[in-house]
Amino acid sequence: MNSSPPAATDTTPLQNVSVRALCAFGAKAGDLDFRFVPAPSAQEGVAGHLLVQARRGADYECEVSLSLAFEGLRVRGRADGFDAERLRVEEIKTFRGEFAALRANHRALHWAQAKTYGWMLCCVRALPAVDVALVYLDIASGEETVLEEHCSAEALRTHFEALCHRYMAWARQETVHRTVLAQELGALAFPHxxxxxxxxxxxxxxxxxxxTRRCLIAQAPTGIGKTVATTFPLLRGWANQGTDKLFFLTAKxxxxxxxxxxxxxSAQSAKSLRVLELTAREKACEYPGRACHGxxxxxxxxxxxxxxxxRADAVGQRRLDTATLHRVALAHTVCPYFLAQEMVRWSDVIVADYNYWFDGSAFLYALAxxxxxxxxxxxxxxxNxxxxxxGMYSAPLDLAALDQARATAPAGVRPTIDRLRRxxxxxxxxxxxxxxxHDDVPERLQAALQEAVAALAEHFAQAPETAQGPLQRFFFDALQFARLADALADHSVFESLRPTTDTAGRLAIRNLVPAPFLRARFAASMTTVCFSGTLAPFAFYRDMLGLPQNTAEVEVASPFQAHQLDVRVVTDVSTRYRDRPRSLPQLTxxxxxxYARRPGNYLAFFSSFEFLEQAHARFVHEHPSVPTWTQSTAMREAEREAFVARFRVEGRGVGFAVLGGAFGEGIDLPGxxxxxxxxASLGLPQHDAMNEVMRERLDARxxxxxxxxxxxxxxxxxxxxxxxxxxxxTEQDAGVLYLFDERFAWPEVHALLPAWWAVGRCRTDAAHAPDDPAPHPSSQ
Structure with missing residues (x-):
């Protein structure tokens, strides 16, 4: 819906803006250009800044904090360096490869930042002029390339004020927007x-x-309206809680x-609220397969x-979902994906995937x-x-991928790949x-990996047009592996899978406990609310995710009653692998x-596709008149939709699915x-060497x-x-649930089942009537 922003006055108090944001808004021009050139890591960038700063003289000031008001707009930032004797302000940038390959639009942004700091220094220290320098440090060689201009204070003032004027209209608009939004949200009424x-x-x-600026972990059952229950209080308390942005993160x-x-x-009466949906690049791209440059x-x-x-068109849309962003972007002939990233600054609520906040290079986290x-x-x-x-903090490397990369590698790079292979x-x-x-990556292997990564980085910096195919994919995988190898500790394990007749060799850094990586994400928010219908025991998720010790807990009782679900543990059937041949006839x-007693729609879940196929084949042989449909491996979206569509109102049949798969959660089949x-499974992961390593490490931790x-x-x-x-x-639904395996009645297992279930027992030779209720755990 189009809406014009409220009118602003010159007396409207304006927001703070960083030098980086000011220049990104007003100084970028020309093409998008995301041709791959290996950029220094954050650690390398910091080290590069320190190296340049250490080379300067005694009068050199590092990381000079500056703040300057202009017509109510407060600009703040830190200049990388200022040589007080030479009166030279420096903006330091690190890079790899050929200096000439640096993008022109990036250079324009760098000049804008450097000149902004130049004027701020002139103003704060009453200087008539300064030298403004861009210092580009080649990470590989340590050599500096310096671009320098002598600028009068007047010229720098003109440049600074031009940037501010471009930003001012938006700054005023945003301040008024936030004022009106706070009023609307403060008066928000519950939507029901x-x-x-x-x-x-x-x-x-x-x-x-x-x-109270705390995190919260909450378990609440399906059907109570968790989305409204979590978004409404944050929107209603927007002003009192001092919220700038709300990030709603989903797994799917x-x-x-x-x-x-x-x-x-939740916010139907808050007409000013701007909601933005972020979509993955491959799904938003209008020209898949083409590079991101002009x-x-x-x-x-x-x-x-x-x-x-x-941007002006997009900000007038109340809801910037994927379809609306696509329409606006194409109307102005701009990329929908990068327009969405630009609009994060001008949106209030952002709906996105987990990785936008929790990944190692998460966009929303970095921007916040x-x-x-x-x-x-x-x-x-x-x-989830x-x-x-x-997965975000794991890194597999396949020997087959290494061999494919070697086959396309230039002669200068191949020796380092050969050494890594040896x-x-x-x-x-x-x-x-x-x-x-292993607890550690062997030194010789790690050195060979780092050498290969460095050689590939230099190659791509020199020849960015070759950054594609198996060589680039292997470089990204190896780079992630090398970074995680540097951070290897008891939260992760280094694994070696030897080549066999069926599989190529594999190495991996496998994360077991993401808590050390996620703690900074929780600390960066004023509150993070983790909620689900199945999030117990809380201590397990708090330990594994790294939630703060003062995290609050809420467990909402189910609105459902025991009489709605007839739960029975089938005690004479074992779903252990060795017992399946004997149990299969009883199960089917x-x-x-x-089904014969009460025809209708049923779902049968099994621990694996092999078990599912065995059960389905036997069931069809024994009950050929009963309609059935099955989950298969690698089902496409249309096939998954067709599977769910078979569960029609007043329909009849049995769907066979894998426990923990696409149909074990996220589908809604009421009535x-x-x-x-x-x-037909406790869902326990397979007892294999990998899971036993995890068990041992978690015991130790x-x-x-x-x-x-x-x-x-x-x-x-x-x-x-x-x-x-x-x-x-829903509270009107009723049904039956059979749990095949006597272990469901064990006290430690029974304790993990929902409290509202009244669990009975039965045997397959008397399935029409449950046995007496299970005895109290203390009597077993």
């Missing part, structure tokens, strides 16, 4: 006539956490759509010249730190964050087992008996679209023999509870 059961408890927990694309809908409902893509050509008009925003973070379906974060094979030559875990017979589920629970029991039972949660979706 009343709270659902448990919804108020969750909302109050979120509000208290934000008000479908979660973003639900979030946008819930936010719209010579290859028409949406990159002249991007910064057309950006002001596109740079701009010193006060951000509230909502992590939806937070049980553990595995996602482990050290790789030497490590595995004496490896007695196929899989071995009970599914068939249940008689699903009236029962069979779960957390003590109290928690390794087994953290590796096997808690992750497995979470999948069971999630799958069972497909049956009861």
């Amino acid at each position: 006539a009343g709270f659902r059961a448990g919804q108020r408890e969750l909302a109050e927990g979120v509000y208290r956490a934000a008000s 694309t479908s979660g973003r759509a639900i979030a946008l809908e819930g936010i719209g409902l 010579d290859a893509c028409p949406l990159a050509r002249g991007f910064y010249d057309r950006l002001p008009a596109a 730190k740079q701009e010193e925003w006060q951000v509230a973070v909502l992590v939806d379906e937070a049980h 964050l553990l595995e996602r974060a482990r 050290e790789w094979l030497a490590l595995q030559r004496d490896q007695s087992d196929t899989y071995v875990a 017979a009970l599914i068939g008996h249940t 008689d679209r699903l009236i029962g589920a069979f779960i 957390f003590g109290d023999a928690r390794g087994y629970d953290y590796t096997y029991l808690y992750p497995g039972l979470r999948k069971v509870v999630q799958a069972a949660g497909r049956v009861i979706r």
Whole structure:
């Protein structure tokens, strides 16, 4: 919806702006240019600045803090260096490769920053003129290339004021926007006539956490309206809590759509609220396969010249979802993906994937730190964050990928790849087992890896047009591996998988506990709320994710009643691998008996595709008249949608699925679209060498023999509870749940099942009636 910003006056108090943001807004021009040139890492950049600063004389001042007001706009920043004797201000930049390859639009931005600091120094220290220098340090050689201009204070003032004037209209607009938004949000009314059961408890927990600057971990059942319960209190308390941005993070694309809908409902009377959806580059790209620069893509050509008009159009849209951004971007012939990144600064609520905040190079995290925003973070379906974060801080390397990279590598790079391959094979030559875990990466292997990474970086810097295909992919993988190898500690493990007749060799840094990497993310927010329907035990997630010790906890009781779900543990069926041949006839017979007694839609979950296929084949043979449909490996989106669509109102049949897969969570089948589920597994991860290494490491890290629970029991039972949660979706639903395996009745397992379940027992030879309720754990 288009809306004009409120009118501003010259007396409107204006916001602070960093030198970086001011110059990025007003000084960039020309093309987008993201042709790959290996950039120095953050650590290398810091080291490069320190190297340049250490070379200067005694009168050289480092990291000079500056702040200057202009017509109410306060500009702040730190100049890299100022030589008081020579009256020279320096802006230091690090790079790799050919100096001539530095992008022209980047150079314009650097000059703008340097000249802004030049005027701030002239003004603060009453200087008539200064020398303004760009110092480019080649990380590889340590050589400096210096570009220098002598600038009068008057010329620098004119340059500074021109930048400020470009920004001023937006600064005034944004200040008025925030004032009006605070008023609207302060008067926000709850969007429903009343709270659902448990919804108020969750909302109050979120509000208290934000008000006291604490994190919150919350378990709340499906169906109470968690999106509204978490967004409404943060929006309602926006001004009192001093919020600049709200980041709503999801694990899946479908979660973003639900979030946008819930936010719209929570803030339906706040017409000024700007909501932005961030989409992955590959999904937002209008010209897939083309490089991101003006010579290859028409949406990159002249991007910064057309950006002001596109930005003005976009800011008038209340909801910048993917479709709206795409429409606005194409109307102005700019890239939708990079327009979305630009609009983060001018949006209030951003809906995005986990990686935008938690990844090692997370865009939202870096921008929030740079701009010193006060951000509230909502992590939806937070049980997914553990595995996602482990993936973010893990790095596999495949021998086949190395060989493919070598085949396309230039002659100058090939010797370093050959050395890496020799050290790789030497490590595995004496490896007695196929899989071995190590505490450290051997020095010779790590040195060879770093040499190969450096050689590839230099090659791509010299010939950026070759940055594609297997060589570039291997470089990125090796770079991530090298960085994580430098940070290797007891939170991760170095793994070696020897080549076999079926697989190529593999090395990996595998993260087990992402907590050390995520703590800074939690600390950077004023509050982070991790919420899910299955997020217990809280201590497990607090330990594994690195949530602060003072994290608040909320566990919302289920609105569902025991009589809605007939839960039975089948005690004479074992789903252990060795027992499956004997148990399979009993299992399929009970599914068939249940269906015959009450025809309708059912879901049957199994621990693997192999088990699923065996059960399905037997069931079809025994019950050929019952409709069935099955999950298969690598199902496409259309196939997944067709699977779910089979669960029609008043439909009949049994869907066969894998526990923990696409149909164990995130699908909503209320009423008689699903009236029962069979779960033939405790969901425990496989007892193999890799998981045993994890168990041992977690035992050593957390003590109290928690390794087994953290590796096997808690992750497995979470999948069971999630799958069972497909049956009861509303307070009007009713259904049946069979849990195949006597271990579900063990006290330590029973304790992890939802408290509202009344769990009975039955046997397959008497499936029509449950046994007496399970005895108290103390009597077992």
